Amino acid sequence: MADGLYTLDFSSIGTADHARVGGKCASLGQMTQAGVAVPPGFAVTTDAYQAMLDDHGLKAEIERHLSGVDPYDIDSVDRAAQAIRIRIRSHKLPAAVEQAIREAYAAMGPDMPVAVRSSATAEDMPDASFAGQQDTYLWVRGADQVVEKVRDCWASLYTTRAVAYREKNRIPHVDVLMSVGVQKMVNARAAGVAMSIDPLNGDRTKIVIDASWGLGEMVVSGVVTPDNFTVEKVLEEIVARKISDKHVELVGDPDLGAAVEREVDEARRHAQCLSDAEVLAVARLAKRLERQNKCPQDVEWAIDADLPEGENLLALQSRPETIWSQKKKSEAPKTYATGIMGIVGTLNAALPVRR
Amino acid sequence: MDAKTPLFPSAFDVKPPKGAEDWQSLYPYYTQFQPSRRTEDDQKFWFCNSQHWPTPLRPFDVIFLDFAIKCLGQYNSRHLLVPPANGIDYRILNGFVYFSPVAVAPEDIEARIPHFLDRAGHYYGNWNELLANWKKKVRAATAEIDALSFKPLPDVVPLEWVKGGVGLDNTNAIFEAYDKAIELSYKIWQYHFEFLNLGYAAYLDFFGFVKSQFPTIPDQAIAKMVQGVDSELFRPDDEVKKLARLAVELGVDGALMTGSVEEALAAVGKLPGGAKWLAAWKEAQDPWFNFTSGNGFYSTDKYWIDHLDIPMGYLRDYIPRAKAGERIERPTERLLAERDRITEEYREMMDEEAQAVFDGKLGLSRTVFPYVEDHNFYIEHWALGVFWRKMRELSKMLSEAGFWPDEDGMFYLSRNEVRDVLWDYAAAWAIGTPNVGSAVWPAEVARRRKLVAALASEPPIPALNNPPEVITEPFTIMLWGITSEAIDRWTGSADDSGGLKGMAAAPGAVEGIARVLRSPDQLGELKKGEILVTPVTAPSWAPVFGKIAAAVTDIGGMMSHAAIVCREYGLPAVTGTGTASAKITTGMRIRVDGNTGTVTILD
Numbered sequence: 019m020a021d022g023l024y025t026l027d028f029s030s031i032g033t034a035d036h037a038r039v040g041g042k043c044a045s046l047g048q049m050t051q052a053g054v055a056v057p058p059g060f061a062v063t064t065d066a067y068q069a070m071l072d073d074h075g076l077k078a079e080i081e082r083h084l085s086g087v088d089p090y091d092i093d094s095v096d097r098a099a100q101a102i103r104i105r106i107r108s109h110k111l112p113a114a115v116e117q118a119i120r121e122a123y124a125a126m127g128p129d130m131p132v133a134v135r136s137s138a139t140a141e142d143m144p145d146a147s148f149a150g151q152q153d154t155y156l157w158v159r160g161a162d163q164v165v166e167k168v169r170d171c172w173a174s175l176y177t178t179r180a181v182a183y184r185e186k187n188r189i190p191h192v193d194v195l196m197s198v199g200v201q202k203m204v205n206a207r208a209a210g211v212a213m214s215i216d217p218l219n220g221d222r223t224k225i226v227i228d229a230s231w232g233l234g235e236m237v238v239s240g241v242v243t244p245d246n247f248t249v250e251k252v253l254e255e256i257v258a259r260k261i262s263d264k265h266v267e268l269v270g271d272p273d274l275g276a277a278v279e280r281e282v283d284e285a286r287r288h289a290q291c292l293s294d295a296e297v298l299a300v301a302r303l304a305k306r307l308e309r310q311n312k313c314p315q316d317v318e319w320a321i322d323a324d325l326p327e328g329e330n331l332l333a334l335q336s337r338p339e340t341i342w343s344q345k346k347k348s349e350a351p352k353t354y355a356t357g358i359m360g361i362v363g364t365l366n367a368a369l370p371v372r373r
Numbered sequence: 374m375d376a377k378t379p380l381f382p383s384a385f386d387v388k389p390p391k392g393a394e395d396w397q398s399l400y401p402y403y404t405q406f407q408p409s410r411r412t413e414d415d416q417k418f419w420f421c422n423s424q425h426w427p428t429p430l431r432p433f434d435v436i437f438l439d440f441a442i443k444c445l446g447q448y449n450s451r452h453l454l455v456p457p458a459n460g461i462d463y464r465i466l467n468g469f470v471y472f473s474p475v476a477v478a479p480e481d482i483e484a485r486i487p488h489f490l491d492r493a494g495h496y497y498g499n500w501n502e503l504l505a506n507w508k509k510k511v512r513a514a515t516a517e518i519d520a521l522s523f524k525p526l527p528d529v530v531p532l533e534w535v536k537g538g539v540g541l542d543n544t545n546a547i548f549e550a551y552d553k554a555i556e557l558s559y560k561i562w563q564y565h566f567e568f569l570n571l572g573y574a575a576y577l578d579f580f581g582f583v584k585s586q587f588p589t590i591p592d593q594a595i596a597k598m599v600q601g602v603d604s605e606l607f608r609p610d611d612e613v614k615k616l617a618r619l620a621v622e623l624g625v626d627g628a629l630m631t632g633s634v635e636e637a638l639a640a641v642g643k644l645p646g647g648a649k650w651l652a653a654w655k656e657a658q659d660p661w662f663n664f665t666s667g668n669g670f671y672s673t674d675k676y677w678i679d680h681l682d683i684p685m686g687y688l689r690d691y692i693p694r695a696k697a698g699e700r701i702e703r704p705t706e707r708l709l710a711e712r713d714r715i716t717e718e719y720r721e722m723m724d725e726e727a728q729a730v731f732d733g734k735l736g737l738s739r740t741v742f743p744y745v746e747d748h749n750f751y752i753e754h755w756a757l758g759v760f761w762r763k764m765r766e767l768s769k770m771l772s773e774a775g776f777w778p779d780e781d782g783m784f785y786l787s788r789n790e791v792r793d794v795l796w797d798y799a800a801a802w803a804i805g806t807p808n809v810g811s812a813v814w815p816a817e818v819a820r821r822r823k824l825v826a827a828l829a830s831e832p833p834i835p836a837l838n839n840p841p842e843v844i845t846e847p848f849t850i851m852l853w854g855i856t857s858e859a860i861d862r863w864t865g866s867a868d869d870s871g872g873l874k875g876m877a878a879a880p881g882a883v884e885g886i887a888r889v890l891r892s893p894d895q896l897g898e899l900k901k902g903e904i905l906v907t908p909v910t911a912p913s914w915a916p917v918f919g920k921i922a923a924a925v926t927d928i929g930g931m932m933s934h935a936a937i938v939c940r941e942y943g944l945p946a947v948t949g950t951g952t953a954s955a956k957i958t959t960g961m962r963i964r965v966d967g968n969t970g971t972v973t974i975l976d
Contacts, residue, residue, distance in 0.1 A: 222722045223587045252718040253594055255880045255968045354582065354730040357737075358494050362486055364578040366457050 024066035024118035028059055028201075038063040040137030040197035045336050052310055054303070054333050057322075059132065059201030060122045062168050064139060066115045067196050070172065073112045077192050079105055080176075089185030092178070099181045106173040111165060119168060120161045123200060131159045131203035131270060134167035136174055139195050156233065156277040157203055157270045164200060171198045204332055205270060208291040209234035209320035210244055212300050213339060214251070214308040220342035222314065224257075225249040225301040229292050231282055232267030234318055234334065242266055245291050249301035256297055261290050296321060299331045307336045314339040380860075381836045383415050384466050392827035396467060399432050399824060401787065404439075404465040419464065419471040419837040424928040425670055427909050429468025429828035432821065433764075433784040433791070436555070437670050437757070438463065438470060440562035446475075448566045453496075454488040455570065468828035471837060496571050500740050504568065508751065511564050515756040518557045521550045523767040525774065526802045544799035551767065551795055555788060558760045565752045572745040579734040586723055586731075591968070593879055597940060598716045599738045602708040604746040607941075609664040609677065609754075610915040612657040613684050614701050616650070617691035625650045626692045634681045660755050666893035668911050669753030672765075672784040675893070676758040686897060687916035694919075701919065703941065746937070767791075774798055775811035777818045785821040786814070835951065836860065873957075875925070875950035877970035878936035883945055884964045884975065885922045887957045904965055906957045910935040918942045923965040925953045925972050939967070947972050 022030070031039055031047025039047065043061035050056045071077040083098045083105070111119075126132070134155040153174040155167040174180075175196050184191055210229035215222050228244035230237050237244045242265060248258040264287050271278045292300070300319055307315045318335040325332075355363045384406040389396050397405055406414050430438065446460020459475040477485065496503060530542050576599060583595050620626040623646035629637050638654070641647040658678055666683060667674035677684045694701050716735065720728055768783030776782065776794055783791055794810050801808035840860045888903040890896065893914065899905065901920045908927040915938055918924070922944065924935045929948040939946035945967030947953075953972055957963060962975040 221587070221589055223590055223719070250591060250594070250968070252715050253591065253880050255591075257589075257591070257968050352726070354727070356730055356733050358490055358497060360582070360730075360734065361493070361497075361574050361578045362456055362489065364581045365455060365574060366482065367581065 021118040021121065024063055024069065024115045025122040026061045026063055027122070028056065028061070031061060035063075037139065038065060038197065040064070040139045040199075041337065042135060042137035042335060043197055043199045044137075046199060046201070048310070049307070049333050049336060054306065054310075055329065055331060056333050057202040057204055058126065059199060060126075061137065062115075062119060062198040062200065064195035064197050066118065066168075067172055067198075069112045069115050070106075070109070070169075071192060074109070076106070076109055080192060084181070084185075084191060087181075087185065089182055092182070095182045095185065096178045099176045099178045102176040102181075103173040106176065107169055109169075111169065116165055119165055119200075123161050123164050126200075126202060129159055131157050131272070131275070132164060133199075133201050133203050134158050134164060134171060135199045135201070136171040137197040137199045139197065154235070156235070156268075157275060159275045168198045168200070172196055201334075203270060204233070204320040204334070205323045206233045206320040207323040207330075208232070208296075209318075209334075210237040210300075212304040212317045212319060213314070214304040214317070215314035215339050215342055216248070217339075217341070220345060223251050225251050225304050227292075227297060227300050227304075229297075229300070230264045230267065231286060231291050232269045233277060234320055235277075236266060236268050236279075238318070247292075247297045247301075249297065251301070251305055254298055254301060254305075256294060259290070259297075261288065263287055264291065292321065296331065303331060303333055307333065311336065311338060313343055379839045381838055381840070382834065383411075384419070384464065384471070384837050385411055385415070387466060387834060387837075389467050390827050390831040392830075393467065393824050396824055396828055399468070399821060400430070400435055400465045404435060404463065406464050406466060414464070415838055417462070417473045417838060418840045419473045421833045421835050422470045422472045423833060423835075424909055424933065425668060426470040427928070428671070429825050430465065430470070431672060431784045431825055432787045434670065434672050435465070436558070436788045437562070438465075440559055441565070441670070444559075444562040444566045445570070447563070448570055452567075453492045453571070454485040455493075455574070456482045456485045456489055466837075467831070467833065468825065469833035493571055493574075496568065497575065497737065497741070500568075504744060507564060507567060511561065511751050511756060514557050514560050514564070515751075515759055518554055518756065518759045518763060521554055521763050523547060523550055523763070523770050525770055526798070542803070544802070547795055547799065550763075551792065554760060554763055558757070561752060561756045561760075565748060568741070568744045569748060572741040575734075575737045575741045576745070579738040582730065582734050583719070586727055587719065590719070591877060591880070593877060593936070593940060593967075594715060594719070596936070597712055598719070598735060599742045600712070600937065600940065601739075601743050601746055602703070602705045602712070602941075604743065605750040606746050607703065607915065608750070609661045609684075610687075611703065612661045613687045613916060614691055614695075616654060616657060617688055617695045617701065619653055620650055620688070620692055621695050623647075623650050626696060629685075629692060630689055634685045637685065663755040663758040664750075665754055665758060666896070666911060666914070669757040669761075672761055672781070674758075674761060676754075676761070678758065679762060690916060690920065708941065771798065775808065776814045778815055779818075782814065782818045785818045785825070832955070872974075873925075873947075873950045873953050873972040875947040875953070875970050875972065876929075876936070877967055878929075878933070878948040879924075879939035879944060879946035879967045881923070881943070881945035882964065882966040882968060883922045884962065887925075887959060887961045887963045888921075889954055889957055889959045891954065904963055906953050906963075907935075908954050909933075910938070914938075918944060923967065924948075925950060925957070925963075925965055927951055927954050 026035060026039060028043070028046045028050040031044060035047070036044040039061040046056055046059070047061070071080075080102050083102050087094050087098045089095060123130070123132070136153050153171050155170065158164055158167050175194060181191070184194065208229055208231055210227060211234065212225060212227045214225050216224040216226050225248070227247040227249065228237050229247070230242045230244040236242045243262040244264065245262055246260040247256055249255065250257050264282055266279055267282050268277050268279050303319060304315060304317045307317055315336050316339050317333060320332050320334055322330045322332055354360070385408065426438065442461055442463045449455040450459045457477050459477055462473045462475055464471045524546070526543050526547070534541070579599065580595050583590060620629055625641045625644050625647050628640035628644055628647070631637065632640065638651065641650055662676070662678040662684060664677045665674040675683065691701050720731055723731060764783070765780070769780045771794060772778065772780050772782055776798070786794065794814070797808045797810045883904070885902060885904045887906045888899050889906045890898065891908065893911065896914065896917055899917055899920055902922050904923045904925065905917065905921045906925045909929060910924065910926060911934055914934070918938050919942065924939050924944060924946045926933065926935045926948045927950055929935055933948050935946055936948050945965050947965055947967055947970050950972060957972075957974060964973040964975055966972070
């Protein structure tokens, strides 16, 4: 069981906890509590990270490394960042924090393979949540490994790029906190991304789905050209599909205890990786998340090979779409002809092209 | 003439089918492409309206072509002054009907707007009251036709008339009844168009607005927001379903399943509860069995009430399904809930200002649209059904008087020739000679019968002359599915990779075995789960939609019957394919994708 201070089950993350668990875990918590199928797991809270900083003068050490760094001298930033990361990685976790993580992990089941992902807080870089930028460790197994990867996630706050960014923007480094999500690993038969708005033109009546074999990281990182589906949002009908050559997939290897990239055999690489029913299920999931969050969403999802059909679609993440939502707000309001003048306008509109 | 070669032939270069060389003798001069007007007629684009007139006209049947087109025009041009649109010009070529919409000169449009606002505005503003009055008018006119009768002339004028000093004979009644029938059907056709284009215009305005909000929204989604679920057009089918249900309840279903209609009804009558069922069967007929298996425009249309074997056949389809515990009734609550869901979900995606406009236009569309669906029952099915029945009575009476050997001979005469025949009949009766027609019409009717059959041997050319660059005329698109893409399909210029393109008229995709039907008489051949492929469907085909997996038509747009009924039944439909019924044969495996409007032949 998660202890509530240093770790929080996804199922018990309350609104008041959002600042303590970062965007990703908050969204997982919200989804879990709304009854959306989400792989179970827990958040390692910012309190855990704070405890780490406060332990044995780690915070002072970080500040010392950074004093005198010239943000525009990339070498000096790089040197300091690297030193800090090494320092964090070699620093033992406070006993209470480690205990909490181990207990929460044990509650998931014996040696459960999990994904460990950083969950950024509001003070983090605005674009840090951009797909693939943050640390994600897949198919992590065993409490020692989990503890180590949580620490690695914390260390990733001090990448060269992150340090430089905060220096330039005068954000106090030690004020930026991080949460980490530990989530049961999905045995993804297929996975991908769904946008509840057409990213090409901002069309809100469409849901656009990218899907490929195995774990979704291949889709997110652009290593494969995924199958692409367009679903009419209201009628819930597939209106366009493009089946691509999906040459590689990322799958869990229980023996290796890791996710491994492998070639997709000839027969499967050109085959549609989701059934039509699954495409529609993914679309409904995106639609549901849009409704819950009251704005278009960008959803990561997976079809779990171990779960029965009809219950095998899992949501891994949902976040607001930003590009078109921003654009819409800046548009000038339109005026419309109403009543019978509208009808006159409609009747006359066809005229110019009429012979 | 410009140097460009027209995409479609000139009417003047189209040859008649073999054996139909003299087809022009069948139709009035004003319906024909006259060589003296070639320049004007060649400059216009004409498309074949095979949706409403899918087979060559018999001469009498020109009556409703005349009335329909004249009455459509009068509302646009003389009653309401629809700013950009006058009527639709029409011609007959090789027995088929060609249309050419007539635009208002651009400089005259502005001046019509205030009149339109005043006149059409009155209708939109008082729709429900005017419509209630309309129903009264139509029912009164229908009742008047129903009251007409054609009785053979007696040997002598009744004694009371002689002694009562009437001073007239029985011929007046025949002339009056005939003239009255024609006049009343003409009135009925004026009523038909009184609201129709206003209904379409309001719908198109809503349609255009929603498209401007969501350019990629499927047409069918917009149709679903407006379409009614309790249209009177569905009532005949609903009545048959109720009768099936009642038969099962009363335990008389077994007796209904075999024998002729008379035999089945007699068998039911002998059972306990049989009298109750027979009363319900009788009750349903007026008016709901005034329902044609065609579209009401042809003297050959078969109406349920005159052919009880048709509803009996449907009843026999429904009974086993009702007995097996299947829900045969239309799920109206679910359809309404679905309509509300769709409407609300699109509405939510609009900004607030747009939502207010949407509400206004949707409200008006929903007010006016029931007419678009319901009028069809009142006019084409009910009123015209009564008219055709009276005309068949007359044709039979004149056949018995020796004018033609077959009961349907009269329909090979024009309506004005029939007036002459009545005179011939009356005069010969009075003079005391055999009528002249008996020596003239049998041969002439036989000649014309052959001509019409010859005309039917070849399908019509889809269009004449050059189409406009882009077809955007709203009524043309909405009713006939004629778009720029459709024209590309007709000319074969669209990519033809084994697939057929049409309108995505009702969503969903299925694969199955095709059943190609060319006439309603073949409906009995349909087996459960087959895909119906046909030139065009009529509302009265509704019962078969409970059996099929999907529908494909050659002709028709978003609001064609097949489209409406398929959306109702949740079946995929592709309409307006142009050639599906020719390219597909019964037994082929096909895939129908009602989301993209494609039909693929799989083997």
